[in-house]
Amino acid sequence: MKDIINNIFRRRKVNLTRLPAYGFSEKKGRYFYHTVLPGSGFSMEVEITGKGLVKATVIDAETNEPYTLHLTDSASGSFITGVKMDYEQVLTDIAEHCFEPDVFKGTQTKAIIAYVRETYGDELEFLWAKTPDNAIWRRKDTQKWYAAVLTVSRSKLGLPSDEMAEIIDLRIEPEQMEATVDNKKYFPGWHMNKRSWYTIILDGSVPEEEIYNRIDRSYRLATK
Structure with missing residues (x-):
């Protein structure tokens, strides 16, 4: 089960x-949900604590x-498989x-996620099942990406370390790229067009206010 x-x-x-809107009832800081599994008619009880721990x-x-x-794992048969599928479907829907x-x-990174949510009303989109540590933001009007948040090894950016880092990729005018990228704070865009995207490591090396301004700039560039 775990x-x-x-x-x-x-x-x-x-x-x-x-x-509550989903159908959970609250009792002493814990939340309870009841449903019936359609294939078997069995009851299913889901309990969630205030910290998000789930028991089913x-x-x-x-x-x-x-x-x-x-x-x-050793149990088999169509009935058992049906119960398992219904069980997982209930939990997936709740999730x-x-x-x-x-993820991040x-x-x-969390401060930047909050800034984008408050400023643009956008949530990260996790597009790739094989790389669940990667996500993007896109404009609602043009559907163009204006930022990507990823987790990569610092060595992928040319740094002498295999430590994993959270990064943000942003758009930039091609004519500004050479003056911006210094391979210390600003790097060529990871997995992006290196003529018009660059990367910042989200470790405090660049102040948040500056990153916010650069996100705003990238947002404006995602119109073409």
């Missing part, structure tokens, strides 16, 4: 304000006892509707 729950919720954080239990309708075969992405951990 593996299934961890796989679904491990890169997310709970938004407690969304739980399936109850056999005939015995009124917990059912666990869907959590056992998508009541939780938010929580850096203090500066």
Whole structure:
């Protein structure tokens, strides 16, 4: 059970304000949800703590006892598979509707995410299942990207370290690239067109206010 729950919720954080609208009831700081699995008729109880820890239990309708075969790798059969699929679907739907992405951990990265949300009303889009540590922001009107937030090894930027770093890619006028990129604070755009994108490591080496201004500039450039 922990593996299934961890796989679904491990890169997310709970938004407690969304739980009541979904159908959760609150009792002493814990939130409870009940549903019936369509294929089996079994009951399913989901409990979420204020910190976002998730517990889920399936109850056999005939015995009124917990059912666990869907959590056992060695168990097989179409009925068990159906219960497992329904169980995972309920949890996935809760994750998508009541939780938010929580991939990036850096203090500066979180500040920038908050700035973009407050300024433009945009949320990060995680487009690539194979690279879940990468996301983008795009303008609503043109659908063009104006920033990407990624996690890469510093060595990929030409630095003498394999330490992982959170970075942001931003647009820039091609004629400004040479004067901007110094390979210390500003780097050629990682996985982007290096004529019109550059990279900043989100480790405090560039002040947040300057990054905000550069995000605004990149946003304006995403109109063409």
